Amino acid sequence: MLTKNQIKLITSLAQKKQRSKHQLFTVEGVKAVEEFLKSSYILEHLYATTDNFEVNPERFSLITAAELKKISGLTTAQEVLAVFKIPNPKSVSTERLIVALDAVRDPGNLGTIIRLCDWFGVEHIVCSDTTVDCFNPKVVQATMGSLTRVHVHYLDLPAFLENTKVPKFGAFMDGANVYDIKLPKNGILIMGNEGSGISPEIEELISERLSIPSYSVHQSTESLNVATATAILLSEFRRRG
Amino acid sequence: MLTKNQIKLITSLAQKKQRSKHQLFTVEGVKAVEEFLKSSYILEHLYATTDNFEVNPERFSLITAAELKKISGLTTAQEVLAVFKIPNPKSVSTERLIVALDAVRDPGNLGTIIRLCDWFGVEHIVCSDTTVDCFNPKVVQATMGSLTRVHVHYLDLPAFLENTKVPKFGAFMDGANVYDIKLPKNGILIMGNEGSGISPEIEELISERLSIPSYSVHQSTESLNVATATAILLSEFRRRG
Numbered sequence: 001m002l003t004k005n006q007i008k009l010i011t012s013l014a015q016k017k018q019r020s021k022h023q024l025f026t027v028e029g030v031k032a033v034e035e036f037l038k039s040s041y042i043l044e045h046l047y048a049t050t051d052n053f054e055v056n057p058e059r060f061s062l063i064t065a066a067e068l069k070k071i072s073g074l075t076t077a078q079e080v081l082a083v084f085k086i087p088n089p090k091s092v093s094t095e096r097l098i099v100a101l102d103a104v105r106d107p108g109n110l111g112t113i114i115r116l117c118d119w120f121g122v123e124h125i126v127c128s129d130t131t132v133d134c135f136n137p138k139v140v141q142a143t144m145g146s147l148t149r150v151h152v153h154y155l156d157l158p159a160f161l162e163n164t165k166v167p168k169f170g171a172f173m174d175g176a177n178v179y180d181i182k183l184p185k186n187g188i189l190i191m192g193n194e195g196s197g198i199s200p201e202i203e204e205l206i207s208e209r210l211s212i213p214s215y216s217v218h219q220s221t222e223s224l225n226v227a228t229a230t231a232i233l234l235s236e237f238r239r240r241g
Numbered sequence: 242m243l244t245k246n247q248i249k250l251i252t253s254l255a256q257k258k259q260r261s262k263h264q265l266f267t268v269e270g271v272k273a274v275e276e277f278l279k280s281s282y283i284l285e286h287l288y289a290t291t292d293n294f295e296v297n298p299e300r301f302s303l304i305t306a307a308e309l310k311k312i313s314g315l316t317t318a319q320e321v322l323a324v325f326k327i328p329n330p331k332s333v334s335t336e337r338l339i340v341a342l343d344a345v346r347d348p349g350n351l352g353t354i355i356r357l358c359d360w361f362g363v364e365h366i367v368c369s370d371t372t373v374d375c376f377n378p379k380v381v382q383a384t385m386g387s388l389t390r391v392h393v394h395y396l397d398l399p400a401f402l403e404n405t406k407v408p409k410f411g412a413f414m415d416g417a418n419v420y421d422i423k424l425p426k427n428g429i430l431i432m433g434n435e436g437s438g439i440s441p442e443i444e445e446l447i448s449e450r451l452s453i454p455s456y457s458v459h460q461s462t463e464s465l466n467v468a469t470a471t472a473i474l475l476s477e478f479r480r481r482g
Contacts, residue, residue: 108349112466119465121456149459179480215362215479218390224360225353228472231465235473238456239420 002047002067010047010071010083016133023086025135029078035145041084047071048080073137086135090151092124094166096186097237102157102202103130103193104226110134111142112227113191118146120234125150126188128157128202161205164188168207170198171229175209178236185241189233191226243288243308251288251312251324257374264327266376270319276386282325288312289321314378327376331392333365335407337427338478343398343443344371344434345467351375352383353468354432359387361475366391367429369398369443402446405429409448411439412470416450419477426482430474432467 012018013026024044027036030052037043037055046053047061049068068077092098099122104110110132117125125134132139134152143150161168167187190206192198198206212224212232224232253259254267265285268277271293278284278296287294288302290309309318333339340363345351351373358366366375373380375393384391402409408428431447433439439447453465453473465473 112469115463115466116469118457118459118463119453119455121458144463146463149457212360212476213479214360215482216359216390217362218359222356222359222385222387224472225356228353228357228469231469231472232476235453235476238454241456 002061002063002070007070010081011073013083014073014137016136019086019133019135024083025086025140026073026137027082027084027140028072028074028080028137029141030080032140032143032145033080033082035148036082036084039148041087041148044083044085046080046082050079053080074141089153092126092151092153092155092160094124094164094186094188097122097241098124098126098188099230099234100157100161100188100190101125101127101131102190102198103128103196104191105130105132106194107132107136107138108142109194109225109227110136111139111144113230114139114143114150114152115146116227116231116234117150118143120238122234123149123151125152126157126160127152127154129154158201158205161188161190161202168205169210169233170203170206170208171233172198172209172211173223175211177213178210178233179213181208181210183237183240189230189237191230191233194226197223243302243304243311248311251322252314254324255314255378257377260327260374260376265324266327266381267314267378268323268325268381269313269315269321269378270382271321273381273384273386274321274323276389277323277325280389282328282389285324285326287321287323291320294321315382330394333367333392333394333396333401335365335405335427335429338363338482339365339367339429340471340475341398341402341429341431342366342368342372343431343439344369344437345432346371346373347435348373348377348379349383350435350466350468351377352380352385354471355380355384355391355393356387357468357472357475358391359384361479363475364390364392366393367398367401368393368395370395399442399446402429402431402443409446410451410474411444411447411449412474413439413450413452414464416452418454419451419474420454422449422451424478424481430471430478432471432474435467438464 047063170190288304411431
């Protein structure tokens with residue numbers, strides 16, 4: 001049985017302001033919820049239409065499919081919705097390669113980039129405050145559980161870059177061919193906004209401009225999507241690391 | 242001025258059945274429409290809230306923003322919607338690298354893969370009949386005009402692969418490390434469904450199993466998204482081609 005207040009709280013967590021206020025976020029779907037339960041994230045409450053989940057009974061509510069539909073943000077609700085606490089910020093380690101995001105706005109792109117970082121062993125992502133929130137439900141959904149293994153930090157990106165003395169790489173249309181240049185084991189790979197790329201303020205702080213060469217026979221001003229460009233660049237860093 | 246019948250026809254083109262019946266599809270947004278106008282695609286009709294488009298006046302209608310909203314499939318309609326004819330099928334050239342898709346269902350993924358093929362100079366994509374239609378409005382939107390430069394074919398994929406005598410590569414969790422093995426200039430790179438991967442029927446026809454190694458310190462059964470895996474594999478083929 002769900003109370004009106006519970007429904008109100010859970011659905012309000014779709015908004016960043018409410019997530020910040022309550023320090024809570026939602027995860028949906030069996031696979032994703034199980035990944036978060038196995039992780040160091042702290043469960044606030046789990047709502048499910050089955051009792052297949054091993055959690056403290058005080059933190060579990062068996063609900064009907066109709067009730068789940070009321071709190072789900074998905075087009076088709078999927079058996080379980082869990083509310084977790086937003087973890088305390090960790091410190092950023094720059095001993096290994098990290099990824100920095102300058103105003104990446106699309107939740108699907110951030111989710112894909114978190115998943116890529118998980119795959120390629122990048123444990124820290126630092127984001128400008130203008131980057132979409134990693135606890136946005138669409139981001140959580142797109143990460144497929146990778147968010148439990150990758151730390152995402154929101155901070156003053158220009159100040160962070162200025163104070164961090166490691167090589168800083170940025171992806172540009174006119175950079176050096178990434179296949180040809182030497183890549184270190186540590187450093188910061190900076191990826192920019194979907195429409196406008198890396199902002200001038202951040203561009204000034206970049207030591208190495210990288211580019212993924214095009215093999216098209218056509219003249220085109222089109223660039224690669226930020227998530228696919230990140231995929232190719234992380235692959236290059238790891239292949240030669 | 243838009244007639245009821247025009248509105249009905251244009252909005253019906255969101256459905257594959259209606260696109261096939263009328264052999265028409267829609268493109269929205271100034272940049273994408275301009276790319277299609279410059280290409281060999283044949284314009285059926287252009288509807289816009291401004292007269293900034295150089296097209297045959299018989300094929301142009303100046304409409305209001307309220308009218309555009311009625312025919313647009315976008316959350317925020319963008320100045321122009323154009324209806325183009327679906328082109329006649331071309332023959333597939335296998336002289337250079339091509340990409341084959343086995344039941345890729347997500348429009349965003351197909352759009353991203355078309356855009357990647359454009360970037361990496363892959364001119365032909367062959368798709369199983371179970372792959373999402375490339376003239377689906379969400380696919381067209383995600384390609385950002387790349388669909389004007391890449392030919393997408395729907396065919397009996399197992400029969401096509403059986404009859405085509407070039408090396409056939411597939412992406413698997415247990416394949417050979419793509420960074421280590423030799424890659425040819427031509428061949429077919431086969432990518433599978435988002436959930437179930439490459440189907441058993443197609444798997445039998447693959448000569449080389451490829452894998453993108455993970456650098457994660459965590460044990461995880463998660464795989465890369467099909468679009469990001471395609472990005473990395475095409476980058477590898479081109480880098481060494």
